[in-house]
Amino acid sequence: xxxxxxxRHSVVTGxxxxxxxxxxxxxxxxxTKEGISVLDAVTREGCGDLPLKVAGEVRDFxxxxxxxxxxxxxxxxxxxxxxxxxxxxxxxxxxxxxxxxRSPFAVGVVTAAGSGGGEFGQRELQRLWxxxxxxxGPYQSIAWFYAASTGQISIRGGFKGPCGVVASxxxxxxxxxxxxxRTIRRGTDAVVVGAAExxxxxYSVVCQLGYEDLSRCAxxxxxxxxxxxxxxxxxxxEGGAMLVVEERSAAEERGARPRAVLAGHAAxxxxxxxxxESRQGLAHAIEGALADAGCAPEEIDxxxxxxxxxxxxxxxxxxALTDALGGRAGRIPVTAPKTGIGRAxxxxxxxxxxxxxxxxxxxxxxxxxNVIDVSVDLDVVTGRSRAAELRTALVLSRGLMGxxxxxxxxxxxxxxS
Amino acid sequence: xxxxxxLDELAALMKSAAGLTVDPAEMADRxxxxxxxxxxxxxxxxxxxxxxxxxxxxxxxxxxxxxxxPRDFLDLVNGNSDSxxxxxxxxxxxxxxxxxxxA
Numbered sequence: 001x002x003x004x005x006x007x008r009h010s011v012v013t014g015x016x017x018x019x020x021x022x023x024x025x026x027x028x029x030x031x032t033k034e035g036i037s038v039l040d041a042v043t044r045e046g047c048g049d050l051p052l053k054v055a056g057e058v059r060d061f062x063x064x065x066x067x068x069x070x071x072x073x074x075x076x077x078x079x080x081x082x083x084x085x086x087x088x089x090x091x092x093x094x095x096x097x098x099x100x101x102r103s104p105f106a107v108g109v110v111t112a113a114g115s116g117g118g119e120f121g122q123r124e125l126q127r128l129w130x131x132x133x134x135x136x137g138p139y140q141s142i143a144w145f146y147a148a149s150t151g152q153i154s155i156r157g158g159f160k161g162p163c164g165v166v167a168s169x170x171x172x173x174x175x176x177x178x179x180x181x182r183t184i185r186r187g188t189d190a191v192v193v194g195a196a197e198x199x200x201x202x203y204s205v206v207c208q209l210g211y212e213d214l215s216r217c218a219x220x221x222x223x224x225x226x227x228x229x230x231x232x233x234x235x236x237x238e239g240g241a242m243l244v245v246e247e248r249s250a251a252e253e254r255g256a257r258p259r260a261v262l263a264g265h266a267a268x269x270x271x272x273x274x275x276x277e278s279r280q281g282l283a284h285a286i287e288g289a290l291a292d293a294g295c296a297p298e299e300i301d302x303x304x305x306x307x308x309x310x311x312x313x314x315x316x317x318x319x320a321l322t323d324a325l326g327g328r329a330g331r332i333p334v335t336a337p338k339t340g341i342g343r344a345x346x347x348x349x350x351x352x353x354x355x356x357x358x359x360x361x362x363x364x365x366x367x368x369x370n371v372i373d374v375s376v377d378l379d380v381v382t383g384r385s386r387a388a389e390l391r392t393a394l395v396l397s398r399g400l401m402g403x404x405x406x407x408x409x410x411x412x413x414x415x416x417s
Numbered sequence: 418x419x420x421x422x423x424l425d426e427l428a429a430l431m432k433s434a435a436g437l438t439v440d441p442a443e444m445a446d447r448x449x450x451x452x453x454x455x456x457x458x459x460x461x462x463x464x465x466x467x468x469x470x471x472x473x474x475x476x477x478x479x480x481x482x483x484x485x486x487p488r489d490f491l492d493l494v495n496g497n498s499d500s501x502x503x504x505x506x507x508x509x510x511x512x513x514x515x516x517x518x519x520a
Contacts, residue, residue, distance in 0.1 A: 070456055073436035134471055137434070138460040 010181040010191075011258035011412060013251050014093025014244030015354045016085035018196060020056035020237050020341040024088060027060075028351075029358045033385050035367035037340040039220040039235055046202035051209060053218035055200055056237030056342025068156075074139040075152055076117025077238070081196035081347075082149035083156060085242035090157070093244035093256055095190065097158065106189035106250075108161035109154045110180045111242075112172035114197055114345035114399075117144035118204030125203075153192055153242075161188045166346075169399025171267060173240075173349035174407045178265035180245045189250040195346035196240030208236060211400055212273065213310045221370055224339050226307035227314050229375045234309040237338075240347025241354040257412075260357045263392075264293025264408040271402040275308075278398055279316035279323065282306075285406040286324035286394065293408040295392060297325040300332055300408075302365050302388065304352040304395040305378075307336030317396065318376035333365045333388060335381045340369030349397035353409065356393040360411040363389055422469065422494045427487055434468055435461030448488040455487075462490075469494065 015025050021038045022028035031038070042048070042055045063072055063080040066087055072080065086109075090096070100107045121144035127135040142148055147165040154163050162183050166172040173195045180191035199208060208214055215233035217223035224235040251258050266288025270281035290297060306317055321329040337355050338348055359365055365386045374380045393409045424441040431437040439455050452462055459482070466482045477494055484490035491497070 069436035069438070070461075071436070073434070074460070134467060138463040138467065141460065 008185050009248040010184045010245050010262040011248045011251055012243050012260045012262065012357055013246050013256040013258060014089040014091070014095060015241065015357060016088030016090070016092060016243070017241045017351065017354050018058060018061060018081045018085045019239040019241070019344070019351055020058050023058065023061040025092065025354065029355070032337045032340070032355050032366045033362070033364060035340060035369045035384060037220065037369035039223060039340065039342060039370070041220070042200065044200045047200065047205050050202065050205050051216055052205050052214065052236070053216065054220050054223040054235050056235060056239070056344070057200055058239045071152060071156055074143060075148060076120035076143045077198035078113065078117055078196055079143070079149045079152050081198060081239055082111060082194070082242060083153055085194060085196055085240060086153045086157070086192050089192065089194070089242045089244045093246070095244055095256070099254055100159070100190070103189075104158050104160040106161055107157070107159040108163055108180070108183050108188050108191045109150045109159050110164045110166065110176045110183065110191055110193040111150045111153070112166040112168065112176040112195040112346040113146035113149065114170060114172070115199055115204060115207070116146035117148060117198070118207070119198060119201035120144050122201055122203035149196065157192070159192060161191070168267070169401045169403035170343070170345050170348055171397040171399045171403035171405035173346040174265060174353070174395065174397050174405040175267055177243070177245065177262055177350070177353065177407060178267070181262045181265070184245065184247045190244060190246040192242060193245050194240060194242035194350045196242070197345045197347045198238045199236055199345060200238050213308060213313070213400060215309065224309050224342065225371050226305075226309040226336060226339060227318070227374045227376045227378065227380050228371055229373070231309045231311050231314060235342040237342025237344040237348070239344050239351070241350040243350070243353070259412055260360060261410045261412060262407065263410045264289040264291070264295060265405065266292060267403065267405040269402050270404060272400065274402065275310060275313035275316050278313060278402070278404055279320045281404040282317060282320035282396060282398065282406070283323035285404045286320065286396070289394070289406040289408045290324070293410070295408050298328060299392045300325060300394045301390045302356070302359065302393045303332055303334040304356050304393065305334050305336045306396045306398045307338060307368070308398065313398070314376055318378050321378065330377050331379055333381050333386060334378045335365050336368045336371070337366045339371055349395060349405070352395045352397070353407065356395055356409050360390040360393060360409070363387060365390070422491055424487065424491070427465075427491065430465045430468060431455065431457060431461070434464035437461070444487045449486055451485050452487065
């Protein structure tokens with residue numbers, strides 16, 4: 001039976017990035033395209049003596065320039081990133097209050113988060129144990145909550161449509177986009193969606209030290225080299241991306257430029273640190289995303305890989321691509337720009353989605369920094385970017401706790417107008 | 418210096434606890450403007466109450482965190498409220514002997 005919502009397609013109309021290699025979308029894309037690595041020694045206060053030596057820090061970011069002080073004092077750095085990225089995305093989409101003032105319920109917000117506000121939480125816990133409970137500020141009750149960014153973006157922008165938070169591991173970044181697309185199919189016009197994380201504070205870093213897959217390497221050029229024999233784990237990063245995703249005809253009606261369609265998505269779960277099992281899970285997610293998009297395997301022009309940097313996981317990812325895409329998998333350009341900035345947990349796949357949209361628009365596959373001598377049977381783009389006509393991109397993400405997700409993006413054909 | 422709260426001090430607390438820039442002269446001129454209109458939410462006011470309780474070393478009247486306007490809040494904190502309940506006199510009496518140090 002035909003649902004009235006059957007033909008509501010979700011398109012990306014705005015991209016906002018706060019990343020280690022650029023605190024705006026243009027800087028991020030320029031550095032990404034050029035394959036510049038910004039992995040560097042950890043410099044955040046209190047982290048110096050910890051065994052994590054290299055990370056992707058966002059250094060070129062002054063939240064006070066972009067966010068009102070009243071929002072800053074009650075939020076953690078991860079929400080500062082998300083609010084700033086949302087600003088950039090809304091500006092990029094030319095979606096302003098005048099567009100939704102009369103129908104604020106037509107705009108929703110969805111974010112994914114892996115860890116919430118660790119830095120804010122640490123400060124307040126130090127007050128609790130150092131001075132006593134009377135010295136813990138009330139904003140602790142909301143700031144370290146993983147849902148804070150959705151709430152604050154909604155309040156600040158006056159978005160009163162369906163809001164949500166996805167807690168599904170790193171792959172939740174893609175699941176959040178899928179949730180936004182579902183929200184749009186059900187009748188909402190626009191969703192501000194994405195993820196940003198701030199895992200580089202002492203408490204948060206200590207929490208990550210339990211991950212066997214975290215790279216302890218102190219050399220920024222060697223710390224994160226997936227798909228090679230030298231792979232020694234992943235480097236964490238902060239930052240992320242927010243997008244404006246809109247129902248296509250609503251976007252076109254207000255004169256916005258549809259840039260890419262969120263064409264298909266699927267997610268699976270195969271258990272924590274069971275990387276061999278992730279082969280099947282990831283392959284199943286890819287097949288599901290292709291089916292959801294009505295996309296044949298041979299239509300995929302580029303793959304943005306999860307690229308964990310752990311031998312068993314990298315091998316599983318390469319095999320999953322072959323399982324799902326067939327023999328052609330070895331001839332599709334595969335890239336992992338995150339090797340130049342680190343993995344920003346839930347923010348990582350959203351940064352990859354942003355890069356994929358920009359790559360399709362520029363007809364160029366960005367390279368995989370720091371990766372040389374690829375040891376898996378994939379055409380990993382290393383060294384320099386590669387020119388290619390890109391109509392359809394596949395973005396993959398896996399979480400350390402066992403979530404796998406795949407998303408198919410299609411470039412929007414140049415508008416006739 | 419006593420622990421009577423002034424509008425200047427309240428404005429400073431609204432800045433430090435809730436990130437709000439409010440002109441104390443405006444609060445004096447427009448005493449009925451609500452905290453909400455200045456952008457102060459309930460958690461922000463709770464933070465100000467907590468800060469004052471730590472500073473004064475005594476609890477504020479229980480209604481302080483529910484005050485709607487700066488004037489109501491100052492009246493409660495400074496013990497000028499017409500509607501003082503049973504507990505409030507005690508708090509006021511106690512406050513007479515407490516002075517803030519270094520504030």
